Amino acid sequence: MSTKLKGNAVVGQSGGPTAVINQSLVGVIEEACQHDCIDNMLGALHGVEGIRDEKFVDLKKVPKDKLEIVANSPSSALGSSRVKPDKELCNKIFDIFQKNNIRYFFYIGGNDSASSAHIVNNLANEAGYELRVFHVPKTIDNDLLVTDHCPGYGSAARFVIQALMGDDLDNRALPGIKIDIIMGRHAGFLTAATMMARSNEDDGPHLIYVPETKLPMEQFIRDVKNVYSRLGRCVVVASEGIVDENGTPWAKRIQENVEADSHGNIQLSGSGALADALAGNLKESMGVSRIRADTFGYLQRSFAGVVSDVDAREARLCGQMAVRFAVKENIDGSVSMRRLGDGADYKIETFVTELDNVAVKTKSLPAEYISDAGNNINESYRKYLAPLVGKIPQVAYLC
């Protein structure tokens, strides 16, 4: 038995919010309260920015009933950050940690956050400063390596499934062509989830495009024409990150003024430009007047009150386990999930993977789930997805 490391702990949230990232936060807090070796449990406001500026909240003082409301609130309750720490900022963070006797650092976020945690961890190792660093995964993109799936994905998937169930019924009632743009810069997991909106043959979405497949505009138009001539209507979903025959994002080709964030990413969400351009192309080449396009935008990640209960529980667990692993097993790493069964037997167990395995790199939607024609998602994806999204409402129609 090793002696437990004693000192203060910091938790932060980073990157795009999700519907359950606060479950992980509250998981960290409630587990931290169970361990005497953690003195103060500090919340850093706006991730690494809050650490840099020493803007901390004393989380052990937050009343339990408020914490439960926080856990059930979407978005990042401590505030988030898009700052990717450079060497200078990491040194600054490490200084603050030493100054405040921070011995535990929990960072809830995606692969960029794992990367930040990894850098700080290396600094501590180099300096011989004892620090436990744990990354708690979250992303609606579901694109982190090692883990079976990511907390946040199930709830976002649930949102887009319910959205497409309704939108397909809307399109059935007032037939035409409908295009829906779903979040997903490089990975098509969230867009692929909309396949679960289908219950019967000819239910939409009829075409599903993910960034993993090249999509020439001619194919897009041909696909839509085929469905429309067969059914008299067509519901299309496409990831915001879909690419042309050369692998260039359609959004990049379309947007004249490309805005990049500090990670060098192009702005895809928070604009209807891609959806409107796709609709415009169809209008030009088809004689159909009723072509509509919606970009789901931030609702997918931050809608209050649409949550997968499975996702919420797992997100909480990942937060708790990060503390347990750090305290009891004296290790660093990222919390991962392993699937132990499917369908009614679905359950998961958590395990630790090294920070380096999760940092920077991302996962793509496996090719086995994408139809041969590259314009749909195979039925086999349902087996992977269904346990993650909770019980989906049933719908029916009479026409």
Added chain:
Amino acid sequence: MSTKLKGNAVVGQSGGPTAVINQSLVGVIEEACQHDCIDNMLGALHGVEGIRDEKFVDLKKVPKDKLEIVANSPSSALGSSRVKPDKELCNKIFDIFQKNNIRYFFYIGGNDSASSAHIVNNLANEAGYELRVFHVPKTIDNDLLVTDHCPGYGSAARFVIQALMGDDLDNRALPGIKIDIIMGRHAGFLTAATMMARSNEDDGPHLIYVPETKLPMEQFIRDVKNVYSRLGRCVVVASEGIVDENGTPWAKRIQENVEADSHGNIQLSGSGALADALAGNLKESMGVSRIRADTFGYLQRSFAGVVSDVDAREARLCGQMAVRFAVKENIDGSVSMRRLGDGADYKIETFVTELDNVAVKTKSLPAEYISDAGNNINESYRKYLAPLVGKIPQVAYLC
């Protein structure tokens, strides 16, 4: 006591779908099953188009458990129609009614649908053909005359409230300027509903613009600058129908290619053009890079699984009462609701108003609810709105 009119009944759905229009449909069906004077209860597919083409479903044959799923499904289960019947089509409809011994006609829709029902009713009166015609109100716009509020509004309001609760938390976590475009061509009721997303001072939405108030671009930019300089962030909601200082819709000024539907309406939804143009104007005149815009689009009216239970019950009741009024009281008209109490004492009763009172005309958001500066909704609106939307989830934050 007059003798009950005996024959067949037709029900149809018209105009834009809502989350509870099928509750009204099932209300009509289940009540029709209680009255022997109604032989066949026929569902017209796609409103007046289904009557014209004699495309009917025998609704008494639909199993009860399926009907209950239909009631809980968004969008128009029988299919909808945007066709505004001209004299020729109304004559055709009347011919079909005579041919099929249709003695009861229930039409679920907005003011255009009331208008269609009114014309058919007049034709029957002129010909001395006994026909009971009832309009069942539905619209997310809440803009029908006479009734206190419209079935469909409460659920759409609930959707945009939950959306803004989440979106404001998202903006709090990653501060910047966010613009959300809400449905509402002429009436600001749905946009005004977002005021209920606020719980604490400085919660968003910080600015709310409705079509009832003229909005010069200079004011829009000045308003956003003021909020942003005070809070470091700003969440704006605007109706798709907001107008400039001359009363010209901003969407019309912005869209180069204006598409009009058969009622002469400009296409506002199903495009991100207005949102993107507003964001573009702000980017030009402010030094803020993080400006995002979402257009909520069809999700507002057709999302599966976000429903106000109050709205669902009232929609069902309005369908039932249409049949009861038609059968028992031998009258024509539109079902309206009268509010009998507020807060914990909230309840409504239904009554009949003449078709002519609801046809064509619409209601605007009363000026008393709009702030003097024309850029917000007064707290007094909460009293009107709160009973209609059901129990809203609580959210909290720590930053």
